[in-house]
Amino acid sequence: MKVLVTGANGQLGFDVVTELDKRGHNAIGVDIAEMDITDKASVKRVMREIEPDVVIHCASWTAVDKAEQCSDIVHDINVLGTENIAEECKELDAVMIFISTDYVFDGSGDKPHDIADKRKGLSVYGISKVQGEDIVTGMLDKYYIVRTTWAFGRNGNNFVKTMLRLADSGKTELNVVDDQIGSPTYTPDLARLLVDMSETNKFGIYHATNEGFCSCYEFACEIFRQTGKNIKVNPVTTEEYLKLVPQQATRPLNSRLDKSCLVDNGFEPLPFWKDSLRIYLKTVFGYGL
Numbered sequence: 001m002k003v004l005v006t007g008a009n010g011q012l013g014f015d016v017v018t019e020l021d022k023r024g025h026n027a028i029g030v031d032i033a034e035m036d037i038t039d040k041a042s043v044k045r046v047m048r049e050i051e052p053d054v055v056i057h058c059a060s061w062t063a064v065d066k067a068e069q070c071s072d073i074v075h076d077i078n079v080l081g082t083e084n085i086a087e088e089c090k091e092l093d094a095v096m097i098f099i100s101t102d103y104v105f106d107g108s109g110d111k112p113h114d115i116a117d118k119r120k121g122l123s124v125y126g127i128s129k130v131q132g133e134d135i136v137t138g139m140l141d142k143y144y145i146v147r148t149t150w151a152f153g154r155n156g157n158n159f160v161k162t163m164l165r166l167a168d169s170g171k172t173e174l175n176v177v178d179d180q181i182g183s184p185t186y187t188p189d190l191a192r193l194l195v196d197m198s199e200t201n202k203f204g205i206y207h208a209t210n211e212g213f214c215s216c217y218e219f220a221c222e223i224f225r226q227t228g229k230n231i232k233v234n235p236v237t238t239e240e241y242l243k244l245v246p247q248q249a250t251r252p253l254n255s256r257l258d259k260s261c262l263v264d265n266g267f268e269p270l271p272f273w274k275d276s277l278r279i280y281l282k283t284v285f286g287y288g289l
Helices: 011-022 040-050 071-092 124-139 159-168 187-198 216-227 240-244 262-263 274-287
Strands: 004-005 026-030 054-057 095-101 144-146 171-175 206-207 232-236
Touching: 004 011, 004 040, 011 026, 011 187, 040 071, 054 071, 054 187, 054 216, 054 240, 071 095, 071 124, 095 124, 124 144, 144 159, 159 216, 159 274, 171 216, 206 262, 216 232, 216 274, 232 240
Parallel strands: 004 026, 004 054, 054 095, 095 144, 144 206, 171 232
Antiparallel strands: none
């Protein structure tokens, strides 16, 4: 199977290419240097040359706060870029796997969001991903939309790296929000699921995260527990945190996602998040060796 992976230098794209290679698929990873997704001609040229069976679209603007000042660029990448790829998938009869996010929901309530729940992005980033989803569902029949949360992996920036960097910079005390609830998701685990999907035709919308829920505060505490770092973590509300560290983007408080659709379609759930965090800290940073 020939699979084109966009955003191959990013956190998830890197692991998707690695997983495809492990399984013997013909993986072609591209980033902006090889294919600018905002350039219609570039997308057409590269995709017509490769003629992929599947496109796993990991490229995305994900800097949530900065997006509020760069709405035009975010729209070009997350909306027009997605449209360019979807158009070529339609022409080539290729399957498209679009990576989406919990930010398509407003985060109200305390129950896990169902795949069919009403979407209402609260930020420039969230709105752009809603629009990207609509393009995929409106143009294609052979697609997967996979919403995920709180990704962490080897490449790129993530919450784990931020916590470790702050601890290593000499910080002994941190304030972390305790009213934003979600599921940390290890990108190699998610990559395995995406490749599993690419090997089937069980198309549709899915939620995919590691098992278990926690707050950002609990996530931070577990990072420091597993690394043995003596950092005092203070739980604060989002409202309190914003007074200390003003941010531009509104984040959903409830990022819980209902993943029953995975099991219903025969896909294996991802491991519990604490177990995957342990593997990540060991393999990437050497903790626990």
